[in-house]
Amino acid sequence: MSLLDASATQLLQQLAAAEITAVEVTQAYLDQITRHDATVRSFLSVPADEALAQAAAVDARRGRGERLGPLAGLPVAVKDNLCTTGWATSCGSRMLENFRSPYDATVIARLKAADAVLIGKTNLDEFAMGGSTENSAFFPTTNPWDASRTPGGSSGGSAACVAASMAPLSIGSDTGGSIRQPAGFCGVTGLKPTYGRVSRYGLVAFASSLDQVGPLARTAEDAALLLQTIAGHDPLDSTSAPVDLPDYVGTVREPLAGLRLGLVREHFGPGLDDEVEQAVRQAIREFESLGATVTEISLPHSQYAIATYYVIAPSEASSNLARYDGVHYGYRTDETEMLAELAAEKKQLQAAGDQAGLDDLDTPLMRLYRRSRSEAFGSEVKRRIMLGAYALSAGYKDAYYVKALKVRRLIRGDYDAAFQDVDLIVGPTAPTAAFGLGDMVDDPLAMYLQDLYTVSANLAGIAGMSIPCGMTAGGLPIGLHLQAPPFAEDRLLRAGHMFQQATDWHTRRPELTTASPSGTSQKQLP
């Protein structure tokens, strides 16, 4: 088996047995990036030399018989909204194109402490806002299964790089489905942990009450490996839950006896693609053949989930993104141009004798804010800032934000009731398989419906996972969505492993077109 085909778990075993070196593994993945990322474009930066140096250091320490971390020598790709010292942390935005964090996110610090090799920062929708990675300010990522289609988003780069064997493991973030939907579109395993399970410290905030960092991998077993390292209480994050961390790696191979699956009635309604539905139903039959029982359940408030999400997430985003004002760091408009513009406007108003216009004219500071933010944010980010600012404004807050919080509690209540009777909830990850690049860029509402089945887990704060469960006739992966009660990630992982022991969807690999060897098209961030 080639290094690129092996699972992370297998690679770790071979590394531990000194059958292969970290440098060999890292080099193999870097070579794969060089071969294919010109087409896939999953990475915003690939600091190859540093990655190789990290790998060499791990090999040297192993050679000296030193104690190594649990991911020693294993390459991991990281979504570019996690603060990483030494490299740019751009969030896929012009605003932070040149931003370098002076500190590591807790997840990054834990990966480093585990001796993982950080192989690159992956592309994403700007500030993680989107479902196709087309909102990246730099370039869209393509789906490794079909370069004319999106990998999903916002963790599109993290999903695509694992699907394309450019990294055995990657880190994404999920605010409304941003790990699970791209995992489904790319045919990999992606897990959104329970809110509070993984530290958000150093994750650049989109919607703080919904954001959660999680693993993407080829298998549930590999996802367990990565989750084990990144999860656990962090005193730097007040919302990180002070609960014990189970032994995911040790238990993932144990099948779940008497598994009770709940099938959400509302998730098999209008909008669900036939092929997706068939694959999901087939997967459920597979679980039944493994001894699971299936009951139909109802999440009556799930019909309000998208509306609720698109009030709460933008509200928080409008606040979280206020700090990008062009004053302290990040993008700042051309000040000379700005002052000239103001002077010209002033002159014009004076000539017209327009006193009201003069009174309303921006101060230089106000114009600095206005221009910096107008120039550096993309349209989806601006749309959400405006939605959120509106939903929180006096006179509208009760009708939108406060009401959305109430519905959110009802959605959580639905889950609490459902989990009285079932162990896991099962359904489709997304209504369709990967859609075409550009298909939805002019229709943000259609794009928002991509999150139909995934947002409820974020609103309720529960755990969810997407695993590959089929292929469309056109050769695109289909994702199966499993949801578990709070802090039952171990249950998700065991169910995923059970399924993957019985099926081979997770072993399918796309046929990648090889780019000309003239070099990569990696965007070179300064």
Added chain:
Amino acid sequence: MTNTAYETIIGLEVHVQLQTETKLFCRCSTSFGAAPNTQTCPVCIGLPGSLPVMNRHAYALGLKTAVALNCTIPEFTKWDRKQYFYPDLPKGYQISQFDLPMSEHGWLEISDPKGEFATKKVGITRAHLEDDAGKSMHDERAGKSDSRIDLNRTGTPLLEIVSDPDLRSPAEARAFLSELKLLLTYLGVSDCNMQEGSLRVDANINLHIPLDDRTAATPIVEIKNMNSFRAVERALQYEANRQFDAWQSNPVELGKPGGHKTTRGWDDQAQITRIQRQKEESSDYRYFPDPDLLPVTTTAAEVAAVRGQLGALPAALRVTLIEKYKIDEYDAHVLVNQGQPLVDYFEALAAACGDGKRASNWVQQDVLRLLNETETTIEQFPVSAAALGELLKAIVAGEVDNTRAKDVLQEMLDTNASAADAMAQLGIEKVDSSDLESLCRELLDANPAVVADLKQGKMKAVGALIGQAKKKNPNVNPGQIKSLCIELVQQLPS
């Protein structure tokens, strides 16, 4: 101070920096005066991805203050984001408390020993915690338009204390601030240094003007930029007069066209307020609960524990001193307003000499004068209460008179001597009664005119003898000389 033409309505907003080692949501130092932007970290300067973690000590100081202000402490409180753009606010929002503050509905009693106003309880609307902004320094020299930002202060814990509009005069407002500052000092929650910005005051003021059939209210003005309690008092007095003049020339009422709230700044040099901002309506801060922080819960038992550990607070302490040491209200104010350490000294002194009134007089007239002269605090005062108590006992015992005792205290200060040693060093010793009698006889013999006056009942004449006695022996007690001379004259055959 009271103007019968109108009633002055004043409410105050006081921002107090709590005395913590570290900031409200990170571990940066809060000390004042460091080089700009050296006491910062990713959290307090709002870098991407950073998250706040509440400083429990800051919360405890806030709670202690709220309990001392007789506030109700709800079981559940939360943090909200108050959003606005300004360069010294790097997150684009302040973490504050909006609809569920940590405390509300309290009161603080103010009184004036000189009787300028009646004792009253001033309502406390609420007291809540928030993080401070940084400092903007604008270079306004000609041709310059630089602004510099120092974020050292960003994230320092602030307690915002809002009073009800219960104050009826600038003097009451000043008394409220003094009493509040005293309380905060007794609690040890803030250094209350207005120059360093640890205590900042904004005032809201308007007038209620009686008309024939109803009362009219003038538009509310918020006054900012007041850097001392004196400035607050003056600014309010100025503003009351200004509003009344404005009313007389053009009667605009609160809430009517043109009658919206405005903000004015106090110009201490010109001693006037100047318009800063016309507030047509309150700014929309788009408050919402901060999703990065957990709500805080406080149980009734925790509140009771805080209350039990408050110690003696100024108002109660004054009552105690009046009752226990038989001093008057004015004296109790002077002593208590100097702070707990001076009260401790006074109580020790009163206990040592057994005379509260005498102890109070000595502390006020001599100890405070010496502290002033030497610019020291009572903690640094070298004469302990026990040592001074020995001196006061000597006075009570007639071993030294009040006037000479002041010299003794100075000697004790200069030489670190005990009262007895200092008296010895000054040659003060008790005069034997037989010596005293022979001295008096000698004086009477030498002053027949005085004796004649005394025989005629002109008792004041004895004063001439006291001066002569002190010349002959500085240790004699004037009172004893006086009574003995009178006694001897009365024994003489008429």
